[in-house]
Every structure is written in structure tokens, then in C-alpha cells.
Amino acid sequence: MSLLKLSCKKATEMVEQDKIVSLSLVDRLKLKLHISVCKACKVYQKQSDLLDTFFSKSKDLDDIPTEENPQLKNKILKQLDENH
């Protein structure tokens, strides 16, 4: 039984490991068992997925509100003018 026992720290680390390099069958079984009985680790797993969605989603310029910066615009135009 101790072979199957994982600490929460190790289990949550394995959640991330599995997303990068697949876990071995034994490790995946251990993780699955741990998460089935550990509510806090199940919550971590969901939070981890949510963060993944956020990171992958915020890839596009249109995802964020536009902040106007007229001074910067003028500065760049002036700089380009000097460089042409």
C-alpha cells in the first residue's frame, strides 16, 4: 500500500509532469488514486487546467483592452522620421 502512497506536494507536481512528459502507467495509477480521495489535490488539478486555459487563451492582441498612448505614437513617428 505504501508503494501507492503519494504526498499532496508530489501528487500536484505529477499533475504538471503529466502535462509535459506522460507519466508511467504505475505513476498515473498512483496519481489517479490519490486524486480520487484527495479533494484539495482535485481542486489543484482544476486550478491548473484553468491557468492553462488562461495562458493559452491570452495569446491574442484582441483579448486585452486597448489603452491609448498618443505621446508614444508621436514619439515613434518622430523617431521614424529621423531614421528614414
Place this chain on the structure above:
Amino acid sequence: MNKNINNQFTEWVNLYSDKLYSWALHKTSNKEIAEDLVQETFLAAFKSVSNFKNDSQPHTWLFSILNNKIIDYYRKSAKNIEQSIEDEAISLKSTNSLFDNNGNWERTSTFSGESSDEHLLDNQDFNLILQNCIGKLPVNWKLAIELKYQQDIKASEICKELNITSSNYWQMIHRAKLQLKICIEKNWNI
């Protein structure tokens, strides 16, 4: 020819500089750095305009130049070894405090991560808090996240770039997410 290029660039600056600036600000959380990066982007674009293919979208091209500038900025910051080691040590300590000596959770989470929380990502305040929390991560953890998600770079290349083993890499992503968990729980009250 030159006049045409100048007119084209003036138009691009007018059309896209605010969007690019907002993106750089979103990524660096620093007004001056964001302004510098956008300026450098237009300058680099101006110098390499011959690489621009007319069948592609100018904002996509400018955006890719800016994203490379942002990654370079993170790389340079990560090279400030003293600061990054110090930041990492502080974050390691704070993420260690989530677990007891046996590696089990010290306390329960207030940020539930339930499936309904998918909607959290539509919440402007939550997004701002999360972005702010990302801004506070140690710079090499932030760089790992940027390379992984923004640039779609392979794990083996990220390890090479950060000079770490693959187990260090997933441990780093694990630590970064734990740190974000702490930061969100501190700032997000439902």
C-alpha cells in the same frame, strides 16, 4: 519608394501602436518598458521592411516582432542572476508553506477551481488580478511560462534555454502555479 514606406509606416503607427503598447504593458506591467519595446518594434520593423510579405497582415508581423522583444526582455531580466535567485528563494519559501512536513496541504483552498470557474476567465477583475499575479512571479518562472504557452516552444528547447533538466522544468511550472494560487487566493474574494 521611401516615401511610400514612410506613408505606410505612419499609417501602421497610427493604427497599431496603441494595441501593441497595451499588449506590451499587459506582458511587462511596466509603462516605460512597454513604451521602449513598442518603439524598438517599429524601429526593427522599419529596418527589416524588406522581410515583410505583402500577403501577410501587418499587425501580425508587428505583433510577432514585439513578442520576440518581450521574450528578449525576460531573458535579459533572468540574467540578472542575483535578483532572480533572490526572487526565486522567496517564492520557493512561500510555496513550501502551502504544505506541512509530510508534503500534505496545510490549508484548504478558497479559490475553488470548480468547473463553473471557467467563467472566471470572462471576468475582467479576475483577469486583471491573475495578470498582476503573473507579473509578480520570479522572472525565470515567468520566462518558462512565456516560452511554453506564448511561443509554443518544445519542452526540450525550453530546458536548454533555461539551462535546467526536464524535471526542474515541470517543478518550475508546478511552483509557478502554486505561487499563482497563493496570489489569487489572497486577492480574489468571491
